[in-house]
Amino acid sequence: MKRVIRPVVNGAVREVLVDPRQTLMEVLRDGLLLTGTKEGCSNGNCGACTVHLNGGPVVSCLVLAMEADGAEVVTVEGLAQGPRLTPLQQAFIEHGAFECGFCTSGMVMIASALLARNPHPTEAEVRRAIAGNLCRCTGYDKIVRATLAVGER
Ligand code: FES
């Protein structure tokens, strides 16, 4: 039976009618039109759908929407303040840390979660943090360098 949930998405309470089988990823993309959260594998293997749930990173294709009732959800759309990008988003641009861009929002969300709990990560810590996020294009080095650059500032 469908139920109304009220997650706080990017700082605003949203009211959404969801099916118990719907994932958070589906509700974000299809219900709230926050399509910055990407659908890659839909089974927890690629990280493209990474968002923050109550301050920590999750793959939103493995979270039921109902689990987000009353929770704080941040998507890539919630990082920048208007036209002002975060230092990490800016560093991705400066280091050319994307090509096709499909993985980029998930990478930015996982790397920003790392920087929030560890503002000066080592290269090994960055590589460990993004290990579950797949990129077919960049070879990862530019993503790692962009993340390290923010930690070094
Ligand atoms: S779409 Fe969620 S991990 Fe791939």
Ligand code: FES
């Ligand atoms: S930039 Fe294409 S998948 Fe990462």
